[in-house]
Amino acid sequence: GDSVTQMEGPVTLSEEAFLTINCTYTATGYPSLFWYVQYPGEGLQLLLKATKADDKGSNKGFEATYRKETTSFHLEKGSVQVSDSAVYFCALWQTGANNLFFGTGTRLTVIP
Amino acid sequence: GAVVSQHPSRVICKSGTSVKIECRSLDFQATTMFWYRQFPKQSLMLMATSNEGSKATYEQGVEKDKFLINHASLTLSTLTVTSAHPEDSSFYICSARSTQGYNSPLHFGNGTRLTVT
16 A cells, blocks of 8 residues: 655754655555644644656755655755754655555754 | 644543544635544554545544544534543544645644543
8 A cells, every 4th residue: 555654763963964854655656745844832734745756846945856766755955954843744645545644754853 | 824723732531531632724614624643653644534514434443433523514623532541542633624636735733642541
């Protein structure tokens, strides 16, 4: 069945460091891929998405490229800030399905 | 933006009692609401999908008699954990969508941490 495998955390980085959170998926066909972020005490928010192969989603300095050949959707940011500290979830939406499949979440802590 | 309010954020209850969790869409009508459960270090697992005015659709392995879901209006869905046991302790989170399809974003509540003693 469809699934998402996400890099385990927690991840601790210094401010302005480069961030990569790995995400790979297993699915038939051409799913849509998402990154959600959950800031402390808040609900999940959509960070970015990509709906077809080679698409790049971007938002708030974060980027992720839909790589069908490697079935990956890694999240990257060139220079993290303390305010980026949160839990990040990779998710997959399969065409015709009614729900998202989530990864386990990766907690990021950015220290000054 | 669209807001989903989930209440309570934390609840502690004794084994054998029932707990109700509310999920409200504050500024939009949610035709579909989803309930998820998250165990430590695991994914958010979909428990059930509810459409306003109809019975919820439960995922395989989820006991419908234990996790009662009601979606009586376009802005409110409730999850009742009946006769709770310590193994029901978990993080429950709801989400809501106003229209079908991946282009309609899911809006999530802040989650409810349930602890059964």
